[in-house]
Amino acid sequence: MKISEHVYRVHINEDDSPFGTYHPGGSSIYFIGNPNTNMVVMDTGEHYRSWTDQILAYHKELGSPNISNIYITHGHYDHIGGVDRLQKEFQCKVGCHINLKSKLEMILEEGIVFSIEDQEILKVNDNINLLALYTPGHENDHICYFLQEEQIMFTGDTILGSSSSSVRNLKQYMNSLEILLDHKPTKVFPAHGALVEDGTAKIKSYIQHRQKREEQIINALTKNTSQNVYEIVDFVYPKDLNPNLREAAARNVRTHLEKLSEEGKIEETSPLYSLNNN
Ligand SMILES: [Zn+2]
The missing domain is CATH 1.10.10.10 (Winged helix-like DNA-binding domain superfamily/Winged helix DNA-binding domain)
Incomplete structure (x- = not known):
């Protein structure tokens, strides 16, 4: 579904699991860019075939646009699960934080994975860029991506739509929340749960x-x-x-x-x- 001028979302509902709810409010995989020219994909969901199939079906629905890159927020398995199959379909590169690189290189062919620096500007197409922000805390390989042209922050698991996030290193996490706040995002698009319309207020409430x-x-x-x-x-x-x-x-x-x-x-x-x- 188109959710903003340059952002499209595949929303995968929570699976009923005997082990309880892993992803409160479901999971979101984002397509960013222009379906007529070029797009990038953010995260690849769980490894389940049904998840990957939903992402591929949506790609088709968009008219099978060229996908130049998959950008990963962090290396938890519900974010990189379908990466090998999707990369093969899209014939694209996969960008992630350096701390995640070797793990992805074990799944993907040589020359596919590249590391993204903190503050790096990633060109999506002639009109839009994503600013990469290294934001450890939930995990030490976590990157948030800021779509400057629309003031939208893609927060991965650092900010969630429906619950509070689990934290591995709280000192780093609090520092990362301040970095997100500095960019004064109007909206926050998390990896799980509802889209957040007042991003800055949400970040403040987390802090x-x-x-x-x-x-x-x-x-x-x-x-x-x-x-x-x-x-x-x-x-x-x-x-x-x-x-x-x-x-x-x-x-x-x-x-x-x-x-x-x-x-x-x-x-x-x-x-x-x-x-x-x-
Ligand atoms: Zn996570």
């Missing part, structure tokens, strides 16, 4: 949400000078927290503690954390 959580954790450590992760979870999260979510909450608290530790604000005497009073 505030994490800042608030950090304050709560510091508060927990202040009230009780030394605590393990689960005691912090009990302090910060509601008393009636669903037991199934307790592990996820603990993981989240841990990413915050790692950030505070990196910043020298807290001390870890495993398994306990305390405020650093120096």
